[in-house]
Amino acid sequence: MKELFPVKQVMGFAFSIVLTAVALLVYFTDMSYTMGMTVLLITAFVQAGLQVVVFMHAGETKDKGSIYINIYYALIIALFTIFGTLLVLVWDM
Amino acid sequence: MDFFDRFAVPHPSFLIYASMVGIGLTMLAIVVGITYFKKWGYLWREWITTVDHKRIGIMYLLTALLMLFRGGVDGIMMRYQLSMPENTFLDSQHYNEVFTTHGIVMILFMAMPFIIFFFNFLVPLQIGARDVAFPRLNALSFWLFFMGMGLFNLSFIIGGSPDAGWTSYFPLAGNEFSTSVGTNYYMIAIQIAGIGTLMTGINFITTILKMRAPGMTLMKMPMFTWSAFIANVIIVFAFPVLTVLLAMGTMDRLFGTNFFTTDNGGMDMLWANLFWVWGHPEVYILILPAFGLYSEIIPTFARRNLYGYKSMVASMVVISVLSFVVWAHHFFTMGQGPFANSIFSITTMAIAIPTGVKIFNWLFTLWKGKIEFTTPMLYSVLFIPLFTLGGVTGVMLAMSAADYQYHNTMFLVAHFHNVIIPGVVYAMLAGMTFYWPKIFGFMLNERLGKWTAWLLTIGFVLAFIPMYITGLDGQARRMYTYSESTGFSLLNMVSFGGAAIMAIAFVLLVYNIYYSIRYSPRDIGNDPWDARSLEWSTHTPIPEYNFAITPQVASTQAFWDSKKNGHELFKGEIEKIHMPNNSGLPFIMSCMFFVFGFAMVFSIWPVVIVSLIGILACLVYRSFEQDHGRYISVEEIKETETRLRGAKK
Numbered sequence: 001m002k003e004l005f006p007v008k009q010v011m012g013f014a015f016s017i018v019l020t021a022v023a024l025l026v027y028f029t030d031m032s033y034t035m036g037m038t039v040l041l042i043t044a045f046v047q048a049g050l051q052v053v054v055f056m057h058a059g060e061t062k063d064k065g066s067i068y069i070n071i072y073y074a075l076i077i078a079l080f081t082i083f084g085t086l087l088v089l090v091w092d093m
Numbered sequence: 094m095d096f097f098d099r100f101a102v103p104h105p106s107f108l109i110y111a112s113m114v115g116i117g118l119t120m121l122a123i124v125v126g127i128t129y130f131k132k133w134g135y136l137w138r139e140w141i142t143t144v145d146h147k148r149i150g151i152m153y154l155l156t157a158l159l160m161l162f163r164g165g166v167d168g169i170m171m172r173y174q175l176s177m178p179e180n181t182f183l184d185s186q187h188y189n190e191v192f193t194t195h196g197i198v199m200i201l202f203m204a205m206p207f208i209i210f211f212f213n214f215l216v217p218l219q220i221g222a223r224d225v226a227f228p229r230l231n232a233l234s235f236w237l238f239f240m241g242m243g244l245f246n247l248s249f250i251i252g253g254s255p256d257a258g259w260t261s262y263f264p265l266a267g268n269e270f271s272t273s274v275g276t277n278y279y280m281i282a283i284q285i286a287g288i289g290t291l292m293t294g295i296n297f298i299t300t301i302l303k304m305r306a307p308g309m310t311l312m313k314m315p316m317f318t319w320s321a322f323i324a325n326v327i328i329v330f331a332f333p334v335l336t337v338l339l340a341m342g343t344m345d346r347l348f349g350t351n352f353f354t355t356d357n358g359g360m361d362m363l364w365a366n367l368f369w370v371w372g373h374p375e376v377y378i379l380i381l382p383a384f385g386l387y388s389e390i391i392p393t394f395a396r397r398n399l400y401g402y403k404s405m406v407a408s409m410v411v412i413s414v415l416s417f418v419v420w421a422h423h424f425f426t427m428g429q430g431p432f433a434n435s436i437f438s439i440t441t442m443a444i445a446i447p448t449g450v451k452i453f454n455w456l457f458t459l460w461k462g463k464i465e466f467t468t469p470m471l472y473s474v475l476f477i478p479l480f481t482l483g484g485v486t487g488v489m490l491a492m493s494a495a496d497y498q499y500h501n502t503m504f505l506v507a508h509f510h511n512v513i514i515p516g517v518v519y520a521m522l523a524g525m526t527f528y529w530p531k532i533f534g535f536m537l538n539e540r541l542g543k544w545t546a547w548l549l550t551i552g553f554v555l556a557f558i559p560m561y562i563t564g565l566d567g568q569a570r571r572m573y574t575y576s577e578s579t580g581f582s583l584l585n586m587v588s589f590g591g592a593a594i595m596a597i598a599f600v601l602l603v604y605n606i607y608y609s610i611r612y613s614p615r616d617i618g619n620d621p622w623d624a625r626s627l628e629w630s631t632h633t634p635i636p637e638y639n640f641a642i643t644p645q646v647a648s649t650q651a652f653w654d655s656k657k658n659g660h661e662l663f664k665g666e667i668e669k670i671h672m673p674n675n676s677g678l679p680f681i682m683s684c685m686f687f688v689f690g691f692a693m694v695f696s697i698w699p700v701v702i703v704s705l706i707g708i709l710a711c712l713v714y715r716s717f718e719q720d721h722g723r724y725i726s727v728e729e730i731k732e733t734e735t736r737l738r739g740a741k742k
């Protein structure tokens with residue numbers, strides 16, 4: 001029976017709903033800007049990671065290596081782009 | 094503005110009318126010609142619906158050559174306008190349009206299809222595959238690209254060309270300062286072509302990762318395939334930025350959003366920033382495949398193994414990351430502080446290191462090689478010093494403090510032509526000459542080819558080196574004229590002379606093609622250059638399935654090993670081969686994209702909606718379509734093989 005019941009996916013599903021609910025709190029309660037932003041950023045990244053690992057099955061096949069290399073490469077480039085842009089247009093303007 | 098007024102070219106001149114008539118007549122002649130010779134069916138069956146990577150490649154090549162001439166005429170016009178002070182050949186508005194379209198056409202519609210031609214034609218052959226991973230998607234890529242190209246060129250006849258520079262900086266490109274539909278064309282035509290390119294990127298990454306012949310590990314791939322792989326990775330990561338950027342620009346122009354406006358919370362500098370987040374990786378997308386081609390040509394004619402395979406690969410991987418972290422060097426003068434500028438100065442200089450590694454590797458390959466000066470080799474040998482010069486001036490520009498002096502002068506123009514022409518254009522011409530016999534079954538004439546290479550080089554040096562000097566003396570780029578007292582006239586006249594010599598070189602290239610079609614011998618075998626990698630191991634002309642038996646690979650130059658070291662390439666029996674079916678859907682869908690784009694440019698909403706529904710209908714149809722491809726039977730393969738083997742002698 002154990003093989004038939006997708007415990008991991010159901011847990012993941014529940015967790016992703018919790019994450020969504022927490023993100024929604026930002027809208028419904030009266031948080032400061034910094035607080036709200038922090039909550040959104042954290043829930044967003046955890047949510048994305050969860051989706052990739054649990055529902056898009058990264059890491060379950062033999063091309064695990066290339067999938068993770070790809071994701072890290074994308075992350076690095078996205079972070080460089082975002083922080084570079086902030087540096088140019090906001091922090092050092 | 095009255096509805097129909099927008100379709101008229103806002104700033105016409107005799108030249109524009111004359112070329113309109115010219116274009117009209119040529120189109121008519123082509124249609125009449127095809128009808129007269131009853132070629133419509135042939136065109137539809139063999140080319141428009143094809144999913145064969147070789148044919149799609151050839152269509153990319155033809156588009157690229159066509160655009161090379163379109164952009165070249167722009168270049169000559171600019172040089173003629175600047176050859177004398179106070180020249181009145183072009184007025185300021187026309188000059189703006191000409192340098193804008195020149196830049197876009199050369200980068201996006203000449204250089205891009207040229208490298209994609211090499212991806213298409215070479216990658217499957219080099220890795221011993223029968224086609225790309227998604228042949229149908231490949232056809233869609235081409236047709237989307239083609240329709241984007243067509244739409245962009247239409248601006249010349251209907252509605253007016255874009256005139257805000259190929260960089261199209263806001264606020265200049267906003268509605269307030271660019272009132273004609275020209276910049277709408279820019280946003281939408283490049284968008285459509287760009288989506289095609291993005292698909293190409295995904296397609297080739299998959300092809301290279303999944304479809305290599307048995308035994309070909311990543312570190313045994315030919316160098317061109319490596320460069321194609323890295324370039325496509327950069328495409329997949331850089332082009333989405335362009336897609337989003339153009340979508341935002343379109344919304345600003347058509348729907349009144351305020352992303353790049355100067356009020357209501359918009360930020361015009363964000364355009365420049367995002368443009369170069371795409372734009373700098375883009376230049377590496379162009380140059381890496383060029384490097385890949387040189388890495389195929391130089392070992393072949395130095396008759397030696399490529400020196401430093403591992404460091405070649407490593408340097409490209411490093412470039413693939415570094416090319417994303419240098420973009421701000423394009424706008425050091427925008428107003429950010431010295432801290433940000435210093436960081437981008439340093440990353441930019443760092444990128445010269447992996448590039449330098451590659452230069453040394455080629456030099457070491459040449460060292461002690463038995464060099465044979467064929468036309469492709471001549472281009473490669475000319476490339477090394479000229480490109481190095483361009484790289485060195487690039488490092489000069491990378492020093493942010495000094496860049497305040499160079500920025501937006503002719504010095505910059507000299508720099509990027511200095512890297513693009515000896516880097517990209519020479520590689521394209523060298524590669525084209527090198528692979529011509531494999532593609533068309535005869536060689537281009539060597540004598541004429543060498544003349545072309547030398548003329549091009551003389552022309553290039555005369556046209557662009559003087560710009561370094563006038564740039565340092567303060568001649569700004571994108572200025573349509575200057576006064577006698579500036580003292581720029583002599584050097585600008587020299588530049589025009591150089592540009593004219595380059596034009597002659599291109600005409601010579603066309604003559605060479607014509608001459609070789611008529612007189613070149615056809616019995617050249619499969620491997621006329623005595624080359625090294627797998628693409629030369631199949632027949633000429635290449636059968637549609639590429640290899641009757643999948644090759645076995647044990648080194649980076651499997652074919653060379655099979656010739657010299659008794660490596661057995663084709664083991665086993667011929668089996669039936671699974672091939673994809675042709676399809677008209679990509680073409681039809683792209684036509685709808687064309688209509689969609691045109692309607693967007695002129696904000697004709699009913700047509701926008703109808704064409705969008707059409708595009709969706711094509712997607713839905715495709716989702717439900719059952720198409721499992723077809724098999725080529727063993728008998729048919731055997732028959733083709735005997736016929737082709739016979740043709741060799």
Ligand code: HEM
Pocket residue numbers: 165168169171172192195196197199200203204258259260506510513514517518556570571572592595596
């Ligand atoms: C026939 C040879 C060529 C001539 C005579 C020529 C001439 C020129 C001139 C005079 C400009 C400066 C216009 C201005 O800003 O005032 C220019 C800009 C430009 N050229 Fe060329 N060109 C040639 C070939 C090429 C090629 C082969 C490419 C690309 C593959 C190219 C790409 C560009 C680009 C992208 C710009 C605009 C850059 C920017 O605005 O940042 N050109 N060209």
Ligand SMILES: [Cu+2]
Pocket residue numbers: 372373376419420422423
């Ligand atoms: Cu750059």
